[in-house]
Amino acid sequence: MRIGLLGGSFNPPHEAHRDITLFAMKRLKLDRVWWLVTPGNPLKDQTPLRLEERMEAARNLAHHPRIDVSCLESVIGTRYTLDTIEFLRRRCAAVRFVWIMGADNLAQFHRWKGWRTIADLVPMAVIDRPPDSFGALSSPAAQALIQYRISERDAGQLAAMEPPAWTFLTGLKSPLSSTKMRNPDGSWKA
Numbered sequence: 001m002r003i004g005l006l007g008g009s010f011n012p013p014h015e016a017h018r019d020i021t022l023f024a025m026k027r028l029k030l031d032r033v034w035w036l037v038t039p040g041n042p043l044k045d046q047t048p049l050r051l052e053e054r055m056e057a058a059r060n061l062a063h064h065p066r067i068d069v070s071c072l073e074s075v076i077g078t079r080y081t082l083d084t085i086e087f088l089r090r091r092c093a094a095v096r097f098v099w100i101m102g103a104d105n106l107a108q109f110h111r112w113k114g115w116r117t118i119a120d121l122v123p124m125a126v127i128d129r130p131p132d133s134f135g136a137l138s139s140p141a142a143q144a145l146i147q148y149r150i151s152e153r154d155a156g157q158l159a160a161m162e163p164p165a166w167t168f169l170t171g172l173k174s175p176l177s178s179t180k181m182r183n184p185d186g187s188w189k190a
Helices: 016-025 049-061 074-075 080-092 103-107 116-119 132-139 140-145 153-158
Strands: 002-008 032-037 065-069 095-102 122-125 164-170
Touching: 002 065, 016 032, 016 049, 016 095, 016 122, 016 164, 032 049, 032 074, 032 140, 049 065, 065 140, 074 080, 074 103, 080 095, 095 153, 103 122, 103 132, 116 140, 140 164
Parallel strands: 002 032, 002 095, 032 065, 095 122, 122 164
Antiparallel strands: none
16 A cells, blocks of 8 residues: 655645645555644644644545545644654554655755654655745755655655655646635634
8 A cells, every 4th residue: 555644734725735635646656645634833833723623624625535634643642743654654564655745845844853764764755836946955854865866757666665765746836825825813714
Protein backbone atom coordinates (compact mmCIF):
# COMPACT_ATOMS: atom_id res chain seq x y z
CA MET A 1 0.00 0.00 0.00
CA ARG A 2 1.34 3.44 -1.00
CA ILE A 3 -0.14 6.24 1.08
CA GLY A 4 0.49 9.96 0.83
CA LEU A 5 0.33 12.04 4.01
CA LEU A 6 -0.82 15.66 3.72
CA GLY A 7 -0.71 17.35 7.09
CA GLY A 8 -1.91 20.78 8.03
CA SER A 9 -4.35 22.86 9.98
CA PHE A 10 -6.81 22.98 7.04
CA ASN A 11 -7.93 26.35 8.39
CA PRO A 12 -9.88 26.47 6.14
CA PRO A 13 -9.64 23.54 3.74
CA HIS A 14 -9.88 24.65 0.11
CA GLU A 15 -9.88 23.35 -3.45
CA ALA A 16 -6.09 23.56 -3.70
CA HIS A 17 -5.82 20.91 -0.94
CA ARG A 18 -7.97 18.61 -3.06
CA ASP A 19 -6.17 19.52 -6.29
CA ILE A 20 -2.75 18.91 -4.69
CA THR A 21 -3.98 15.57 -3.39
CA LEU A 22 -5.30 14.34 -6.73
CA PHE A 23 -2.19 15.63 -8.52
CA ALA A 24 0.10 13.84 -6.05
CA MET A 25 -1.99 10.67 -6.17
CA LYS A 26 -1.55 10.50 -9.93
CA ARG A 27 2.10 11.62 -10.22
CA LEU A 28 3.32 9.51 -7.27
CA LYS A 29 1.12 6.50 -8.09
CA LEU A 30 -0.41 6.49 -4.61
CA ASP A 31 -3.23 4.19 -3.50
CA ARG A 32 -4.61 6.71 -1.00
CA VAL A 33 -3.88 10.06 0.59
CA TRP A 34 -4.56 10.78 4.24
CA TRP A 35 -5.31 14.36 5.22
CA LEU A 36 -3.93 14.76 8.73
CA VAL A 37 -5.90 17.67 10.19
CA THR A 38 -3.72 18.89 13.02
CA PRO A 39 -5.04 20.38 16.27
CA GLY A 40 -2.63 23.30 15.73
CA ASN A 41 0.58 24.25 13.98
CA PRO A 42 3.50 24.79 16.42
CA LEU A 43 5.00 27.34 14.00
CA LYS A 44 1.88 29.52 13.84
CA ASP A 45 0.66 31.85 16.56
CA GLN A 46 -2.96 31.89 15.46
CA THR A 47 -5.24 29.28 17.02
CA PRO A 48 -7.28 27.62 14.28
CA LEU A 49 -11.02 27.12 14.44
CA ARG A 50 -12.17 24.11 16.42
CA LEU A 51 -10.86 20.80 15.14
CA GLU A 52 -14.38 19.42 14.67
CA GLU A 53 -15.31 22.31 12.36
CA ARG A 54 -12.16 21.90 10.28
CA MET A 55 -12.63 18.12 10.09
CA GLU A 56 -16.21 18.50 8.86
CA ALA A 57 -15.22 21.09 6.26
CA ALA A 58 -12.30 18.92 5.10
CA ARG A 59 -14.52 15.85 4.75
CA ASN A 60 -17.06 17.83 2.75
CA LEU A 61 -14.32 19.12 0.46
CA ALA A 62 -12.35 15.89 0.03
CA HIS A 63 -15.31 13.92 -1.31
CA HIS A 64 -13.17 11.22 -2.95
CA PRO A 65 -13.04 7.48 -2.24
CA ARG A 66 -9.23 7.49 -1.93
CA ILE A 67 -8.90 10.56 0.33
CA ASP A 68 -9.20 9.85 4.05
CA VAL A 69 -9.61 12.78 6.45
CA SER A 70 -8.22 12.12 9.91
CA CYS A 71 -7.55 13.89 13.20
CA LEU A 72 -4.93 11.26 14.06
CA GLU A 73 -2.66 13.67 15.91
CA SER A 74 -5.37 14.60 18.39
CA VAL A 75 -6.19 10.90 18.92
CA ILE A 76 -2.60 9.75 19.51
CA GLY A 77 -1.54 12.94 21.30
CA THR A 78 1.21 14.12 18.96
CA ARG A 79 1.95 17.73 18.17
CA TYR A 80 4.84 17.42 15.74
CA THR A 81 5.07 15.80 12.30
CA LEU A 82 8.12 13.83 13.43
CA ASP A 83 6.17 12.15 16.24
CA THR A 84 3.23 11.38 13.96
CA ILE A 85 5.45 9.80 11.31
CA GLU A 86 7.30 7.73 13.90
CA PHE A 87 3.94 6.49 15.24
CA LEU A 88 2.68 5.58 11.76
CA ARG A 89 5.87 3.74 10.83
CA ARG A 90 5.65 1.66 14.02
CA ARG A 91 1.95 0.87 13.53
CA CYS A 92 1.89 0.41 9.75
CA ALA A 93 5.26 -1.15 8.96
CA ALA A 94 4.11 -2.61 5.62
CA VAL A 95 2.81 0.72 4.28
CA ARG A 96 4.99 2.89 2.05
CA PHE A 97 4.31 6.46 3.17
CA VAL A 98 5.17 9.65 1.28
CA TRP A 99 5.03 13.03 3.01
CA ILE A 100 3.38 15.64 0.75
CA MET A 101 3.99 19.34 1.29
CA GLY A 102 3.73 22.57 -0.62
CA ALA A 103 6.79 24.58 -1.63
CA ASP A 104 5.83 27.13 1.04
CA ASN A 105 6.44 24.44 3.68
CA LEU A 106 9.77 23.37 2.18
CA ALA A 107 10.90 27.00 2.49
CA GLN A 108 10.60 26.75 6.28
CA PHE A 109 11.05 22.99 6.72
CA HIS A 110 14.38 23.60 8.49
CA ARG A 111 12.37 25.10 11.36
CA TRP A 112 10.36 21.90 11.94
CA LYS A 113 11.23 19.73 14.93
CA GLY A 114 13.49 16.91 13.72
CA TRP A 115 13.27 17.86 10.05
CA ARG A 116 16.38 15.85 9.13
CA THR A 117 14.93 12.79 10.88
CA ILE A 118 11.63 13.26 9.01
CA ALA A 119 13.61 13.21 5.75
CA ASP A 120 15.33 10.02 6.93
CA LEU A 121 11.99 8.35 7.76
CA VAL A 122 9.81 9.02 4.71
CA PRO A 123 10.25 10.04 1.09
CA MET A 124 8.86 13.51 0.45
CA ALA A 125 7.05 15.14 -2.45
CA VAL A 126 7.07 18.91 -2.65
CA ILE A 127 4.34 20.50 -4.76
CA ASP A 128 5.26 23.74 -6.51
CA ARG A 129 3.35 26.73 -5.09
CA PRO A 130 4.26 29.95 -6.83
CA PRO A 131 5.54 32.41 -5.74
CA ASP A 132 7.37 30.19 -3.21
CA SER A 133 9.21 28.04 -5.78
CA PHE A 134 12.62 29.71 -5.85
CA GLY A 135 12.67 30.44 -2.12
CA ALA A 136 11.79 26.83 -1.38
CA LEU A 137 14.46 25.36 -3.63
CA SER A 138 17.13 27.63 -2.16
CA SER A 139 16.01 27.05 1.45
CA PRO A 140 18.38 25.54 4.04
CA ALA A 141 16.50 22.21 4.02
CA ALA A 142 16.40 21.91 0.23
CA GLN A 143 20.11 22.68 0.02
CA ALA A 144 20.94 20.20 2.81
CA LEU A 145 18.94 17.49 1.05
CA ILE A 146 19.88 18.35 -2.55
CA GLN A 147 21.82 15.11 -3.08
CA TYR A 148 18.65 13.11 -2.33
CA ARG A 149 16.41 14.93 -4.81
CA ILE A 150 15.15 12.71 -7.60
CA SER A 151 14.00 13.80 -11.02
CA GLU A 152 10.35 14.69 -11.39
CA ARG A 153 10.08 12.11 -14.16
CA ASP A 154 10.89 9.39 -11.56
CA ALA A 155 8.26 10.59 -9.08
CA GLY A 156 6.15 7.45 -9.61
CA GLN A 157 8.92 5.44 -7.94
CA LEU A 158 9.27 7.71 -4.89
CA ALA A 159 7.08 5.63 -2.55
CA ALA A 160 9.29 2.57 -3.14
CA MET A 161 12.53 4.43 -2.47
CA GLU A 162 14.47 4.31 0.77
CA PRO A 163 14.60 7.73 2.40
CA PRO A 164 16.02 10.22 2.26
CA ALA A 165 14.50 10.84 -1.15
CA TRP A 166 12.41 13.73 -2.41
CA THR A 167 11.07 15.28 -5.55
CA PHE A 168 9.73 18.66 -6.59
CA LEU A 169 6.56 18.39 -8.65
CA THR A 170 5.62 21.17 -11.05
CA GLY A 171 2.63 21.68 -13.28
CA LEU A 172 -0.10 22.42 -10.74
CA LYS A 173 -0.57 26.12 -10.18
CA SER A 174 -3.05 27.44 -7.65
CA PRO A 175 -3.14 30.85 -5.96
CA LEU A 176 -5.39 29.53 -3.15
CA SER A 177 -4.06 29.80 0.39
CA SER A 178 -5.73 29.15 3.74
CA THR A 179 -4.04 32.29 5.09
CA LYS A 180 -5.69 34.42 2.41
CA MET A 181 -9.07 32.80 3.16
CA ARG A 182 -9.14 33.88 6.82
CA ASN A 183 -10.39 37.12 8.34
CA PRO A 184 -8.11 39.00 10.78
CA ASP A 185 -10.07 37.45 13.69
CA GLY A 186 -9.34 33.92 12.40
CA SER A 187 -12.84 33.25 11.06
CA TRP A 188 -13.21 32.02 7.51
CA LYS A 189 -14.16 34.39 4.71
CA ALA A 190 -17.47 33.63 3.07
